[in-house]
Amino acid sequence: MIAHPLVMGSREDGMVASQAVADKARTETGADFDAVVIGAGVSGLYQLYRLRELGLTVRVFETGSGVGGTWYWNRYPGARFDSESWTYGYSFSQELLEEWDWQEHFAGQPETLRYLNHVADRFDLRRDIQFNSRVAAAHYREDTHSWEIALEDGRRTSARFLITAVGVHSAPTLPPIPGHESIRGQSCHTHYWPKEPVKFAGKRVAVIGTGATAVQTITEIAKTIGHLTVFQRTPQWCAPLHNARITPEEMQRIRANYPEIFARCQETYGCFIHATDPRATHEVTPEEREAFWEKLYGEPGFGIWMGNFRDILVDRSANALISDFLARKIRERVKDPAVAEKLIPKNHGFGTRRVPLESGYYETYNQSNVKLVDLNETPIARITPTGIRTSEAEYEFDIIIYATGFDAITGAFDRIDIRGVDGASLKEKWRDGPQTFLGILVDDFPNMLMVMGPHAGLGNFPRAAEYSADWVTGLIGFARERGLTRIEATATSAAAWTDHVIAASEGLLFTEVDSWMTGINRNVEGKQVRRIMRYSGGHPAFRQRCEAVAADGYRELALA
Numbered sequence: 024m025i026a027h028p029l030v031m032g033s034r035e036d037g038m039v040a041s042q043a044v045a046d047k048a049r050t051e052t053g054a055d056f057d058a059v060v061i062g063a064g065v066s067g068l069y070q071l072y073r074l075r076e077l078g079l080t081v082r083v084f085e086t087g088s089g090v091g092g093t094w095y096w097n098r099y100p101g102a103r104f105d106s107e108s109w110t111y112g113y114s115f116s117q118e119l120l121e122e123w124d125w126q127e128h129f130a131g132q133p134e135t136l137r138y139l140n141h142v143a144d145r146f147d148l149r150r151d152i153q154f155n156s157r158v159a160a161a162h163y164r165e166d167t168h169s170w171e172i173a174l175e176d177g178r179r180t181s182a183r184f185l186i187t188a189v190g191v192h193s194a195p196t197l198p199p200i201p202g203h204e205s206i207r208g209q210s211c212h213t214h215y216w217p218k219e220p221v222k223f224a225g226k227r228v229a230v231i232g233t234g235a236t237a238v239q240t241i242t243e244i245a246k247t248i249g250h251l252t253v254f255q256r257t258p259q260w261c262a263p264l265h266n267a268r269i270t271p272e273e274m275q276r277i278r279a280n281y282p283e284i285f286a287r288c289q290e291t292y293g294c295f296i297h298a299t300d301p302r303a304t305h306e307v308t309p310e311e312r313e314a315f316w317e318k319l320y321g322e323p324g325f326g327i328w329m330g331n332f333r334d335i336l337v338d339r340s341a342n343a344l345i346s347d348f349l350a351r352k353i354r355e356r357v358k359d360p361a362v363a364e365k366l367i368p369k370n371h372g373f374g375t376r377r378v379p380l381e382s383g384y385y386e387t388y389n390q391s392n393v394k395l396v397d398l399n400e401t402p403i404a405r406i407t408p409t410g411i412r413t414s415e416a417e418y419e420f421d422i423i424i425y426a427t428g429f430d431a432i433t434g435a436f437d438r439i440d441i442r443g444v445d446g447a448s449l450k451e452k453w454r455d456g457p458q459t460f461l462g463i464l465v466d467d468f469p470n471m472l473m474v475m476g477p478h479a480g481l482g483n484f485p486r487a488a489e490y491s492a493d494w495v496t497g498l499i500g501f502a503r504e505r506g507l508t509r510i511e512a513t514a515t516s517a518a519a520w521t522d523h524v525i526a527a528s529e530g531l532l533f534t535e536v537d538s539w540m541t542g543i544n545r546n547v548e549g550k551q552v553r554r555i556m557r558y559s560g561g562h563p564a565f566r567q568r569c570e571a572v573a574a575d576g577y578r579e580l581a582l583a
């Protein structure tokens with residue numbers, strides 16, 4: 024919701040109002056800053072660092088009161104990443120790599136937040152970040168080739184370049200269940216988890232949702248809960264994380280191997296250390312297949328998803344076999360066969376939605392104080408002052424946790440009133456799906472650059488974000504060296520990239536499934552139709568394309 028829509032004033036009005044944000048007006052460009060970056064998460068922090076190196080004046084606006092983005096907000100119990108920590112940290116600074124010791128192979132939210140705070144301090148980034156500042160609107164001005172930016176509290180500023188570093192999951196969504204506000208106990212979306220610890224001992228708790236966030240939350244709180252009820256609409260195919268602490272000796276080895284680790288991440292489809300196995304599922308005997316899958320199931324991280332046979336995400340019969348393997352695992356781990364069946368996805372195959380990694384998730388359902396409610400059988404009718412009413416029963420709760428996800432990828436853009444040439448609205452332009460050039464530029468939105476925007480490749484986020492920010496920095500550097508003040512994707516280049524992104528996802532089974540990866544959020548109006556939201560051609564191909572554009576002097580762009 025935009026509380027303060029930006030109304031374009033005269034040049035003078037804009038400058039007067041903007042003094043609340045900028046100490047002094049810049050004379051060179053006429054704008055307050057060379058660049059404004061939206062977001063101080065993993066990508067925003069690095070983008071700031073790189074632009075500073077280029078000599079730009081930069082202001083980062085961040086809604087939160089601290090750095091970290093995803094890791095600042097998502098403090099829910101059990102929050103941690105599914106990327107190996109030592110592949111998740113920044114790679115740009117040897118000093119940083121030398122001095123930071125990861126404690127766990129898959130670091131929890133507190134450790135990751137500490138890391139990002141360390142980075143902010145280490146590189147003195149905070150002085151250019153304005154916290155508690157939500158960008159409400161950004162409008163392009165053709166007369167100055169710059170952006171006018173309005174914060175939710177009414178303050179304004181201007182910049183030649185508008186750089187979005189808003190992440191992929193930063194627009195949380197609540198289900199439109201009636202009675203939300205009536206609950207007398209606590210209720211919270213996992214994204215807005217309070218900074219103070221929440222005590223679960225003896226409490227009756229509800230979790231709505233069973234995505235990656237819910238899987239972590241449920242597993243963690245089940246350890247101390249009084250009673251837990253999980254409201255599930257769609258079960259997920261989860262696989263073990265196999266997290267462990269990192270010993271000092273291991274950390275030494277990891278440090279010595281950083282060049283190889285990062286080089287490997289560059290080569291793989293999703294920037295993880297896990298690379299697809301070149302064999303097809305049916306090329307091996309059933310015994311070999313079973314042994315391979317047992318091995319992957321027993322290993323840490325995303326190997327079972329990213330390091331599996333090359334056809335499991337495209338070939339229906341291969342996908343059915345790996346799904347059957349995972350279903351057998353669930354049946355082995357969950358004692359009550361009826362509950363196990365409810366936890367086995369029936370409407371999508373393994374890996375066609377984002378696979379949550381877990382640390383004892385299935386075993387929580389063996390606890391006598393954990394109950395699974397299948398919302399397909401008994402939907403929620405309303406939230407009541409004392410709990411939740413389904414079509415069948417009345418439940419009393421002290422705490423309701425909404426692990427109901429995000430308006431992913433484009434949601435954070437939709438929540439800002441972004442207007443390009445002649446007042447064109449970005450939200451309107453993307454109504455039927457994003458159209459971008461390389462996931463970085465949009466035609467009709469000059470000087471707006473997106474770090475990890477829609478139609479970029481997802482995966483191990485920092486690896487991809489570093490590349491994206493480097494490319495953006497290269498382009499801005501190129502423009503400044505030549506005195507160019509206007510950078511824009513042409514309609515032709517954006518259409519060609521958009522077509523390529525759509526073609527790259529053809530034949531992939533995930534496109535046939537509802538999830539945030541296909542742009543579906545049943546809680547958001549207009550997000551009920553599947554769309555191609557990200558590039559599925561893999562990071563090596565993505566980088567190759569970006570490199571070619573740069574090597575060609577960015578001739579595919581309109582530069583002035």
Ligand code: NAP
Nearest residue numbers: 103104105198232233234235236237256257377426427428
């Ligand atoms: P999500 O995967 O979109 O899951 C949302 C859950 O809420 C789904 O189970 C959904 O059911 C349910 N839900 C939504 N609206 C509902 C309603 N009205 N009634 C009942 N259930 C409802 O969101 P998420 O779990 O927050 O995860 C989002 C992404 O964030 C992940 O896929 C991952 O990329 C990232 N993430 C990463 C990590 C990590 O690295 N370890 C951890 C957490 C999150 P349906 O499926 O039926 O819609």
